[in-house]
Amino acid sequence: MTITVSGVMIAARDMAAKLEVSVRRVIAFSACSDFSTYVDVDGDDFHWIVAERAGREVKRRTTRSLDELMHWLAVEVTFHMAWEWGMEQRSRFPEREVIGTDRLARQVELLRRLDGSWAAQAQEGHVDAHSPAFG
Template identity: 25%
Template sequence: MLLSINEIQKEVDKLVLKIGYPPHSINVFSAPTNDGTPYISFENEMYNYVSSERGYEFSRKITKSIDELLYWITSSFVSHISFQYELEHRIPGRDGRRVAFPMIISLMAKMNKEWEIKAQKEIDKTLSNAPYDDSLYLYI
């Protein structure tokens, strides 16, 4: 049985508390906000994690797993705060992802130890396509 939107919000709130953020740091929506903010719909006994803007859908992920859904919801938030931290603590001549990526992995692990491996695999895939390149940041 799928969790309701209110139950999902409660689970998300528990997770963000684990990394030091207050409840509702992430707001879970059940309808489009028309600004690209993801929302959750329930179709065919599956969670649909959808992003759309002004009526145009540009992303849809579908799962039966509440764990997978919670990962998707929290990973976007964790990425945002990790890159914000990097921006505020930028090191000239150093690829900013060297700061943000380990922070992402650490925060995801604090919320759910199994997510550490998942986050690491996603980052490894990103780095295989776009390796660190400190030379791009010499003049920042």
């Protein structure tokens, strides 16, 4: 079965709706900025790519599973959403320190909206506590 960009976009739109963010927040099909992540679809293969300046590739993962690709995207977007949430909490409540476990709890909460098994995996192994872009 050949995977199409439109098929990936349908899944990305669903994820964006569940997270209440724009689809651009979930997926890109070309490098947008330093250390941006994007997806390349090549026949039956999905390539999840991290690029730095001038589009130089830093990291690549390849899969033939749309579910696995969506998991990688979910980890990335929820990591960034949890990080932003932590920064917001810091500015709203400067007397309270937001720590990594607070951000992980927020990420797990966001992942639970998408797939309970992704949330459980993040909670159990702390695997998803760090952005895969830098892991």
